[in-house]
Amino acid sequence: MAALQTLARRCSTSILKRHFSVSSPVAAQMTVRDALNTAMNEEMKRDESVFLLGEEVAEYDGAYKVSRGLWRKYGDKRVMDTPITEMGFAGIAVGSAMAGLKPICEFMTFNFSMQAIDQVINSAAKTYYMSAGKQTVPIVFRGPNGAAAGVAAQHSQCFAAWYGHCPGLKVVSPYSSEDAKGLLKSAIRDPNPVVCMENELMYGTVFEMSDEAMSEEFLVPIGKAKIEREGTHCTLVSHSKSVGLCLEAAQILEKENIFCEVINLRTIRPMDEETLINSVKKTNHLVTVEGGWPQFGVGAEIVAKVMESDAFDYLDAPVYRVTGADIPMPYAATLERATLPGTQDVVLTVKKSLHIQ
Amino acid sequence: MLSCAARLVRAQIQSKPTACWVVAARGYADIVDEATFTTSEYALHKLDEGPSQTVTVTRDDALKYYRQMQTIRRMETAAGNLYKSKVIRGFCHLYSGQEACAVGMEAALTPNDHVITAYRAHGWTYTRGVPPVNILAELTGRKSGVAKGKGGSMHMYGHNFYGGNGIVGAQVPLGAGIALALKYKGSNDVCVALYGDGAANQGQVFETYNIAKLWDLPCIFVCENNGYGMGTAVERASASTEYYTRGDYVPGLRADGMDVLAVREATRFAAEWCRSGKGPMILEVATYRYSGHSMSDPGTSYRPREEIQEMRKTRDPITGLRERLISVNLATAEEMKQIDLDVRAEIDKAVEQAKADPELPVEEMYNDIFVDEPPFKVRGTNPFMYGMSK
Numbered sequence: 001m002a003a004l005q006t007l008a009r010r011c012s013t014s015i016l017k018r019h020f021s022v023s024s025p026v027a028a029q030m031t032v033r034d035a036l037n038t039a040m041n042e043e044m045k046r047d048e049s050v051f052l053l054g055e056e057v058a059e060y061d062g063a064y065k066v067s068r069g070l071w072r073k074y075g076d077k078r079v080m081d082t083p084i085t086e087m088g089f090a091g092i093a094v095g096s097a098m099a100g101l102k103p104i105c106e107f108m109t110f111n112f113s114m115q116a117i118d119q120v121i122n123s124a125a126k127t128y129y130m131s132a133g134k135q136t137v138p139i140v141f142r143g144p145n146g147a148a149a150g151v152a153a154q155h156s157q158c159f160a161a162w163y164g165h166c167p168g169l170k171v172v173s174p175y176s177s178e179d180a181k182g183l184l185k186s187a188i189r190d191p192n193p194v195v196c197m198e199n200e201l202m203y204g205t206v207f208e209m210s211d212e213a214m215s216e217e218f219l220v221p222i223g224k225a226k227i228e229r230e231g232t233h234c235t236l237v238s239h240s241k242s243v244g245l246c247l248e249a250a251q252i253l254e255k256e257n258i259f260c261e262v263i264n265l266r267t268i269r270p271m272d273e274e275t276l277i278n279s280v281k282k283t284n285h286l287v288t289v290e291g292g293w294p295q296f297g298v299g300a301e302i303v304a305k306v307m308e309s310d311a312f313d314y315l316d317a318p319v320y321r322v323t324g325a326d327i328p329m330p331y332a333a334t335l336e337r338a339t340l341p342g343t344q345d346v347v348l349t350v351k352k353s354l355h356i357q
Numbered sequence: 358m359l360s361c362a363a364r365l366v367r368a369q370i371q372s373k374p375t376a377c378w379v380v381a382a383r384g385y386a387d388i389v390d391e392a393t394f395t396t397s398e399y400a401l402h403k404l405d406e407g408p409s410q411t412v413t414v415t416r417d418d419a420l421k422y423y424r425q426m427q428t429i430r431r432m433e434t435a436a437g438n439l440y441k442s443k444v445i446r447g448f449c450h451l452y453s454g455q456e457a458c459a460v461g462m463e464a465a466l467t468p469n470d471h472v473i474t475a476y477r478a479h480g481w482t483y484t485r486g487v488p489p490v491n492i493l494a495e496l497t498g499r500k501s502g503v504a505k506g507k508g509g510s511m512h513m514y515g516h517n518f519y520g521g522n523g524i525v526g527a528q529v530p531l532g533a534g535i536a537l538a539l540k541y542k543g544s545n546d547v548c549v550a551l552y553g554d555g556a557a558n559q560g561q562v563f564e565t566y567n568i569a570k571l572w573d574l575p576c577i578f579v580c581e582n583n584g585y586g587m588g589t590a591v592e593r594a595s596a597s598t599e600y601y602t603r604g605d606y607v608p609g610l611r612a613d614g615m616d617v618l619a620v621r622e623a624t625r626f627a628a629e630w631c632r633s634g635k636g637p638m639i640l641e642v643a644t645y646r647y648s649g650h651s652m653s654d655p656g657t658s659y660r661p662r663e664e665i666q667e668m669r670k671t672r673d674p675i676t677g678l679r680e681r682l683i684s685v686n687l688a689t690a691e692e693m694k695q696i697d698l699d700v701r702a703e704i705d706k707a708v709e710q711a712k713a714d715p716e717l718p719v720e721e722m723y724n725d726i727f728v729d730e731p732p733f734k735v736r737g738t739n740p741f742m743y744g745m746s747k
Contacts (some may be wrong), residue, residue, distance in 0.1 A: 051541070077541065083571070088530050088564025095534020098519055099471065099548075101541060122524050123531055130512040132505035133725040135519065167726055167735075192727045270733065308740040 028214055033203040035177035036066050036142075039184035040104060042216050044074055047102060050188055053080040053093055054106030054143075063108050064144065064203055090116035090141070094123045097139040097193075104188060107143035110159045110197060117162075124193040125168035138191040142184065145173070145197035146240065146291045147340055153328035158292030160239065163195045164268040164301070170194040170222050171268040175243040177207035179266055182220025190222060197268075199241045225272035227279070231261035234285035234350050237276060237302060239265040242289045242341065249346035260350060268298060273305055280311040285353045286319045289346055294323040317353040322346055391415045392685040396619035400611040402602040402639075407610050408626035412618040416687050422464060422617050423682065424696050426456035426675045429480040431704040432489045433648075436479065436496055440652040444712060445496045448510050448523075451648040452480035457674035458581055458642050459484045461620025462549060465628055471539065473519040473532045474551040476511040477581075477646075481551070485518035489704060493711035500717045501710070507717070507725065526552060526559030529578065533569045536576035536637075547631045549624075551579040555586020557600050566604045566637070573636040577627045578604065580641040581614065587650040588659040601641035614644030615672045645672065720744060 030038070044050045051074075056063045058071035058081040071079040082089040086107065093105035107113040113120065124137045146158040163171045170192055174180040180198065187194035212218055228243060229250055236246040243264045250260040261279050265271065280286050286306060288299035299321035306312060306319055325339045351357050391413055399407040414422075433451045440449045452459070455477070463484040466472070474481050482492050487503050495502030495513055503513045511523040519535065522528035532550020539546050556562065557580050569576050580600040584591055591598045601609035608630070612623035620642055627638045645668045649656025656665070682688040723735040723744030735746045 049541075080572075083564070083567060085561075085564035085567065087561040088568055091527060091530025091561060092534035092537055092565065092568060095473070095519075095531035095536075096538040096541070097534070098531065099535040099538035101538045118524055118527055119530065123522070123527055128728055129725045130504060130508040131514040131520070131725075132507045133728070134504065134514045136728050170727070191729050 028209045029206050030177045030181075030209045031204055031206050032174070032177050032180045032198070033064070033066055035181035035207075035209070036184055036198065037068060037070070039181045039188070040067065040070060041073070043185055043188040044070070044078060046216075047188075049100065050102040050104065051078045051080065052104045052106065053082055053089060055082055055084055055108050057081060057106050062106075064200060066198075066203065067106070086112050086116040087119060090119040091123060094119050094137060094139055097124070097137045098127070098135060102138050102140075102188060104140045104142060107141060109148075109155060109200070110143050110145040111155050111157055113141065113143070113159065120163070120169070120193070120195070121166055125166050127168075128192070129168055136191050137193045139193050140184070140187045140190075140196055141193070142187070142196035142198060144200035144203075146199055147324070147329060147336075148200045150331060150333065150336060151329075152331040156329035158290070158324070159195075160197060160268050160290070160292055161297045161301070163197075164271075164298065166269075168193065169269060171197065172222055172266060173197045173239040173268050174266065175202070175240055175264050177205075177209055178213045179220060179226075179264070181209075181213060182218055183222065183266060186219045186222050189219070194222070197240065202241050202244075220266065223267050223270045223272060225266055225275040226264045227261065227275065228264045229260070229262040231259035231283065233258050233260060233283055234287060234353055235261045235263060235276075235279040235283045236287050236289055236346065236350070237263040237265060237279075238289040239268060239298065240291070242291055245341060245343060245346060246289050249343045249350065252343060252347055253350060258350065258354065258356070265298075271301070271305070273309070276302065276306065277309050277311040280306055281314045284314050284316040285350070286315070287322060287346065287349050287353055288319065289322040289341060291324050291340055294321060294326055297321070297323055299323055317355070320349045320353055322349050387686055388416065388688065389686050392419075392681075392687050394618055394681060396616055396622065397613050399619075399623060400599075400601060402599075402604075402609040403606070404608045404610060408612070408622040412622050414618055414687070418464065419678070419682050419687050420692075420696065422460050423675070423678050423688075423693060424700065425460045425463075425484060426617065426678065427697060427700045428489060428704070429453075429456045429459065429483055430675060431700050432483065432492065432707075433479060435493065435704050435708045437648065437652065439493070439497060439708065439711070445510070445652075446498070448476065449496065449652040450477040450510065450650065451646070451652070452477055454647040454668065454674070455581060455583060455614065455644045456480060457617040457620050457678075458579075458614050458644055461617040462579070462624045464617070464621040465624035466549065467546075468517060469544075470546045470628070471517045471519070471535050471548040472551070473522065473528045473535060473548065475525065475528055475553060475556060476521065476523055477553070478511065478513060478521040482513040482515060482518065482521065485515040487513065487515045487518075488707075490707035490710050493704075493707050494714055497711045497714075498716055499711060499714035501714045505717055505721075507722075526556040526561050528552065529556070529559070529562045530565045532578070533565045533574050533576050533637075536569065536574040536631075537572065539575055540573070545632055547575045547577055547628050549577045549579055551581055553586060554580060554582040554584065554591050554598070554600060555589070555594060557582075557603060558595055566607050566639075569637040570604075570607050573634060575631040575634075576637045577624070577631055578607070578637060578639045580639065581644055582641055583644050583646045585646075585650070585659065588654065590659065601639050604637075604639045607637050607639050609639035609641065611641040611643060614642030615674045615677060617674055617678055723747075
């Protein structure tokens with residue numbers, strides 16, 4: 001039991017904010033913000049054709065300071081402030097990728113990407129296919145996704161399901177600093193269009209970084225999930241900030257001798273079905289957790305995948321989804337809190353799955 | 358409606374070439390090597406001077422333009438017939454009547470320059486170097502098509518040619534992005550981003566003008582104004598139909614799009630402007646399409662047949678060039694007739710191949726989703742069917 005607990009602790013990177021680990025020698029600690037910054041810096045240093053454009057990315061150091069210092073280091077040519085014209089600058093970014101550059105197109109939040117979504121889908125995602133392999137679009141669209149704090153309905157939507165729907169796009173959703181650095185680096189090096197959905201509330205979260213993660217050649221492969229915590233009773237699968245929620249819930253449930261396996265999807269599209277299915281075959285119970293809306297969401301897709309796979313025969317309960325409430329995000333703090341899933345939602349749902357209480 | 362059509366025709370007619378002179382005396386054997394013509398006036402916006410109205414063309418170039426325009430005309434006619442016999446499906450937007458725009462512009466560009474246009478793209482695909490047989494085979498959806506039949510009419514790509522774009526106006530920011538890449542790489546080349554009078558009102562076009570001017574992008578924005586956005590005449594869609602001025606702070610000019618030499622001269626002027634680092638320019642070419650917006654539109658419910666016939670009779674770009682060449686002994690009627698026959702034979706042969714070639718095998722539908730990716734499973738139409746994407 002104790003060994004299992006130590007194993008579980010070693011497997012997870014960091015669970016709570018500002019958590020200083022002393023369990024094993026560790027190379028460094030990094031916030032998610034710095035991890036993203038490092039990723040862009042390293043890739044811009046490595047490849048002349050990589051550049052960053054978006055609102056406030058240059059002289060302001062980034063609306064959320066993710067691009068801090070990059071303009072001072074690389075100058076106007078490589079870090080470009082754009083006017084507030086998403087459709088225009090996203091189209092320009094896509095065009096520059098078609099002509100051989102490697103743009104990182106930042107949306108201040110993915111809510112604003114809706115104004116440019118035609119360029120992301122019709123100009124970027126579909127072009128390699130429509131041209132039968134003649135025209136590549138090596139672009140990264142990145143920015144914060146999902147709910148922040150008190151920003152209300154128009155600024156709180158999660159776009160994982162919308163972008164995850166489309167063939168021709170790769171969609172990643174990092175949780176930890178290691179995820180953020182490795183996935184963004186992979187995304188920048190990937191010659192296909194990649195949507196990298198970050199989370200504003202995670203930018204300041206500190207995570208341990210292994211020696212390997214600190215190296216300039218550290219990449220996290222797109223399309224591979226990570227088992228953050230091994231378990232035997234129930235699988236929790238999630239992406240982005242909700243992974244933290246699952247790890248918290250797993251700790252709570254552990255006190256009641258319920259051991260959850262926590263999977264961090266890392267990539268929404270292509271989703272790592274193999275890891276999911278193997279886990280379900282092991283635990284026989286699955287609960288999906290996300291911040292986005294329930295209908296047609298990431299969880300809904302996971303349920304469908306599991307239903308159609310041979311993991312179905314291993315289920316001892318239906319697959320359940322924990323999601324944001326099916327309403328536009330309210331402003332008032334109590335209402336907002338009630339709109340987003342909390343640990344109690346995950347704990348309750350796991351217990352329902354296990355027919356406990 | 359009739360009055361605005363008449364105004365359009367009147368405006369076009371005013372730009373018919375007037376003066377020309379010969380280098381040598383006329384005679385059957387006295388073919389000249391080059392000749393000079395006068396184009397109609399260019400309208401200028403925020404420009405102190407514009408392109409020259411005096412244009413010189415060599416015999417070789419003139420015959421090349423003639424052949425190219427005739428090839429586009431024959432190819433588009435063939436496409437129309439293939440559509441009517443249901444061998445081409447979906448969308449098919451014909452370029453007939455607008456040939457002087459693509460041919461004239463190409464004449465002032467090099468293959469190192471870049472071009473992006475909207476969906477009326479077959480003519481441009483050809484001038485950018487794709488053989489007619491591969492264009493027609495793409496239209497008929499065969500694997501010998503330039504996009505293996507996966508793109509269709511609106512999605513044909515070539516060297517430094519980015520299609521073929523189906524969403525009205527979306528190609529304009531893309532074009533400025535290509536120009537950004539050219540400037541970024543320190544290249545001397547330009548990007549030509551074309552759009553129609555309908556697309557000219559799109560918000561993203563103005564967003565693009567703004568960034569292109571702010572960042573001095575080497576982009577020529579070309580408005581192919583054919584008088585109609587689908588079934589809506591320009592007066593009914595645009596508060597201002599002076600499309601060459603719509604860029605406000607972006608200098609612009611308007612040229613006669615039915616005169617291949619005027620188009621060439623205007624493009625040369627615009628390209629020089631962009632190459633010298635002065636930023637973008639707008640070039641409006643006043644042109645006309647004989648067909649409807651697409652093959653599902655007869656093109657006669659919103660404009661009088663007389664207008665179409667009048668344009669064919671008096672303003673046709675191919676006839677216009679032919680008459681010019683003959684009038685100054687740059688070429689004989691016989692050799693141009695021979696070009697007509699050669700082109701017809703080439704297109705006829707291409708049509709036969711476009712009809713006979715096979716489509717891609719169905720398993721290949723899963724390919725070309727990602728580049729540089731190890732083979733991966735792609736779901737088909739039922740849970741038990743998967744393809745491999747290679």
